[in-house]
Amino acid sequence: MPWRRPRTHVDRAREIRRSEEEALEEKAEHAAEDEAVELAAIDGASIVEAATGEPEDDHAPSDLAAKLGAAVEGVELPALSEHRAPPRRVRAAPPSEAAVPVVAGPEPHPEDGIDLEVEVARGLRLRNPVLTASGTFGQGVEYAELIDVSRLGAMVNKGTTLHARPGNPQYRIAETPSGILNSIGLENPGAAAVAKRYAREWPALGLPVIVNVAGHTVADYVGVVLEMEGTPGVVAYELNVSCPNVKGGTLFGCDPALAAEVTRAVKAETDKPVIVKLTPSAPDVVAVARACEEAGADALTAINTVPGMRIDVARRRPVLGTGSGGLSGPAIRPIAVHITYQVAQAVAIPIVGAGGVTCAEDALEFLMAGASAVQVGSATFADPLAPIRIVEGLAAYVRANGLASIRDIVGAAQRGRKRDAGTEYVE
């Protein structure tokens, strides 16, 4: 994030209420403990089941439990696929039967049979257009305990840098009307550690992973991609160009030439699709989008957070430890839809819309503006089920409108526009 400012003295009251985001980060830090819990629950119970003593719907039993159940029932199990098996309903056995879980078929979902497939980047088709946004979904494994992540299109992981970063000083999150300000500061353990740790866990999610790459030099971006290459589960890279360049401090994403340079360098090192995440701070975001497309970008994400600040009037200083932060949530949706619409007119590569998506109608705004897919970010803090509800809502829209596919509405608002009605406005 571009707002890191060294502080000599941090004199802040201890934060009393942890934000959802911090709770998730803490959860990631304690993942080793979580793993121990999972090992303890080797009989197939989830953490929820272990805590409540009741069977939990939609929780896949462990491989061992499934094998035990199948062995007792004399059922032959299919070979374990690379991805996590679809959730199976585990019912408590009636008292007369042996105390072995009965494994039923996969749960039907409202989106079953509806064509939601989209091309989110050149060479990358996903089962549906609902992705989770970088920095708001941890590394995916944290949310997999809460929701069936395999029903989503893909996830974008937490911003990954070449070397570990501790993140910014507190406070790093502040609420605002219809949004949140954050200055997390790309806290992450570094690319090599991420690749090592999640090589085993990501494939088990059944959810394609897009790695969000950040750095301060072109070599940093390339270094992250080289470290992550070959990591199972990774299908593409998203370049967070909202980072200041060491040579002069301009954000990579504010300068078409710099954005093109980093895109070209990364493209030279990987065969996987490269998505460039546009910043609304760019003086001419359309020029940046065009430059990235010319440099070989396979898609664009529109947009990253919008710079913002809150002042603590009692203390007479900014609320965030870094002063400024990035604004996200519904407050920025009209900005993000506007940029999506403008960029869609300028490039031929797919666009992934991001900024304030909370429900299917919000997602439809982006799709009709010209995005092929959307990312859901801040909304998952308030409701972890938001991305799933959006998948269901898009399926309902396709069905209710008799569409052959969700692709039919991509860019619909562009087509519906009167030829002479530009997007310029006068206040």
Ligand SMILES: Cc1cc2nc3c(=O)[nH]c(=O)nc-3n(C[C@H](O)[C@H](O)[C@H](O)COP(=O)(O)O)c2cc1C
């Ligand atoms: C707490 C937080 C952390 C974020 N971290 C990153 C990050 O590491 N890399 C990145 O490219 N974007 C990051 N973002 C930006 C989001 O991915 C997304 O572009 C933005 O929040 C707009 O979407 P939303 O309004 O749905 O949250 C972060 C956003 C939030 C709220």
